Amino acid sequence: MLRTERLKLILKEINLHNKVLSGELSEKLSVSEDTIRRDLHELAKDGIIVKVHGGAMSKTFHYPFGSQDKVYALAAKQLIASKTIGLIKKGMTVLMEGGTTMMEIAKQIPPRLHATFYTLSPQVAITLSGHENIEVFTVGGRLFKDANLHTGASVINELADIQADLCLIGANGLSIEHGLTDSDREVVQVIKAMIRSSDKIAVATISEKLSTVKKMKICDFTSIDYLVTELKPGSPTLSGWRSKRLSRL
Numbered sequence: 258m259l260r261t262e263r264l265k266l267i268l269k270e271i272n273l274h275n276k277v278l279s280g281e282l283s284e285k286l287s288v289s290e291d292t293i294r295r296d297l298h299e300l301a302k303d304g305i306i307v308k309v310h311g312g313a314m315s316k317t318f319h320y321p322f323g324s325q326d327k328v329y330a331l332a333a334k335q336l337i338a339s340k341t342i343g344l345i346k347k348g349m350t351v352l353m354e355g356g357t358t359m360m361e362i363a364k365q366i367p368p369r370l371h372a373t374f375y376t377l378s379p380q381v382a383i384t385l386s387g388h389e390n391i392e393v394f395t396v397g398g399r400l401f402k403d404a405n406l407h408t409g410a411s412v413i414n415e416l417a418d419i420q421a422d423l424c425l426i427g428a429n430g431l432s433i434e435h436g437l438t439d440s441d442r443e444v445v446q447v448i449k450a451m452i453r454s455s456d457k458i459a460v461a462t463i464s465e466k467l468s469t470v471k472k473m474k475i476c477d478f479t480s481i482d483y484l485v486t487e488l489k490p491g492s493p494t495l496s497g498w499r500s501k502r503l504s505r506l
Contacts, residue, residue: 258286260296267296271306272329273465274429275318275356276403278311278440281472309403317357318405328357333463333487338362341461341485344423347371352421352451355381355406358461359427366391375419377406377447401443408443416450424455428462430471433498436478438471445473452476459483464494 258266263286270277270285279297283290301308307319317328328334338361345351348371353359355378363384373392376382379400385393396419398412426448430438437460439445452458452475464486488494 258288263288264296264300267293268300268305271313271315273463274440274469274471276309276312276314276429276440279313281312281440314403330463330465330487331361334358334361335365336487337461337463337485338365341425341459342367344425344457344459344483344485345370345372346422349373349422350375350420352376352416352419352424352455353381353385354378354426354448354451355404356427358463359425360384362425362461375421377408377412377451379407380405401441404441404444406444406447408447412447413450416447416454419454421451421455422457424451424458426451426458426460428460428466430469431460431462431466431478431484432468432470433478435470435474437475437481439473439475440471442473445475448475452480457482459485461485464488464492467494467498 266286267282270282279290279293282293297306297308297313300306301313307314307316315329334357337358341362342365350373353374353376359378359381363381366385366388368388369390371390374385375394375396376385377396379395382393382395385391396407396412396415398407398409401408428437429440439448458481460481460483484498
């Protein structure tokens, strides 16, 4: 594989999943981790990505209030957000994760909606605060900078005292066979706690992430009540998912 082609593939993986680990890229591209580290160093030096311990993050994930034209698959995420809004009803208590798709959902909350939102993401909380008719609570703890989320035992303990009507989460990896997966252990633990504290679970993700698998499992696919993508429900891409017990928007 040519180096220029490899760099393009690395950048696509980072934009798609927000954060990737060097080991995952090494395995996917069949090159050494040293090669990947050099590639990531160059991309970071050029200001294209943000280098973090063990891998790299997309700039829009690390700096979510930057220029919107840099958000990967922005139009698809905005469409997903508009569909997801239909799940949120007056008086609901909603738990929200972080990430670029959650940011788009937060922006599109209808002005007249009266609801209560809890989030692990400082950026999502700030975005939600612009809506005068909703109450916003942050679930606090140590800020895990590699994911821009509050994590740790204090967050898990606080989530245990919350009973939400709806949990809104993104996806790093999602497949029928392996369920919802992620690469970061701390993120996995807090999302599991969010799921335990919620009556209904909605996963909002661009369709490119369907049938992808990360190292650590969060929950089975059958534990998810709603799968929200930019695709129409009748899309051939969703044909293998239709027999499962969940609603699609």
